[in-house]
Amino acid sequence: MTRSAAELLDTIRRELAPGESENRLVPLVAEGKADKAAIGALAAEQRRIIEADWRSFLTLAARSTEPASREFFSGLAGGEGLAKAKLTPLAAACGFDEAAIRDYKPRPGCQAYPAYVSWLALHSDPATAVLTLVANFAAWGGYCATIAQGLREHYGFDDEACGFFDFFATPVPELEEQALAAAQAGIDAGIDLSPAMEQGRLLQAYELMFWNTLAEG
Incomplete structure (x- = not known):
């Protein structure tokens, strides 16, 4: 029996949920x-x-x-535009001006x-990419919420400097509703969404690589 989009998403999230110790930067x-400087590098990346x-x-x-x-x-593209504007105060709080961001050498x-x-x-x-991306949102949002709290408590960052992380830490139920509608339409059209599991596994691995590269740097 074909599973619904909601069931597929639950399965992907459950099987790909990162372990507590996998992300080495967020606990720091x-x-x-x-x-x-690691937070400034994060802004530049x-x-x-x-x-x-x-x-x-x-x-x-x-x-x-x-x-x-x-x-x-x-909607995701529009959100990226809003998020980009919030990087400038974050970078500034870390001592990164526009020249420093421009001259920064990104890490593979x-x-x-x-x-x-x-x-x-x-x-x-x-439709498969929808499931791949939305399955990772909960973990990313949780990381951002934890970082925002840590920056306020230990680094004295204000709301403007934490705005980038606050933006992604805020749940957007409408986005998940859109994702489920898109994935369900794909299922109804006979599209095989099973590659979302493999794609999600790779995407999660690359995201952890992002955080851990910064932690090692």
Whole structure:
């Protein structure tokens, strides 16, 4: 029997949920033990990631023939534009001005994630990519919430400096509703969404690589 989109998403999230010790940077920030330069590097890496993901999401929206998928990816692209503006005060709080961000040398371990999202934009069925991406949102949002709290408690960052992390830590139920509608439309159209599990596993691994590269740096 074909499982519903909600059942598939629950299965993917359950099987791919990262372990508590897999992300090495977030606990350091939570305890106030991370170097502020690592947070500045995160902002510089995210500037490049956002610009890449923005284009990838627009590409997926353009490839989507189903309205719910187009709406989902268009919404993600719009969110990237809002998030990009919040990186400047975060970087400034870490001592990174625009010149420092421009001159920053991105690390391969951090840029593997957007490279794979670009692969999804070109090669994944859009409905499958929806499940792949939304399955990772809960973990990413949790990381951002923990970092925002740690930056306030241990580093004295204000709301503006924490705005980037607050933005992604805030749940958006409508986004998941769109994702489920898009995935369900794919199932109803006979699309095999099972590759979402493999794609989700790779995406999660690349995200952990992002965090742990910064922790090692």
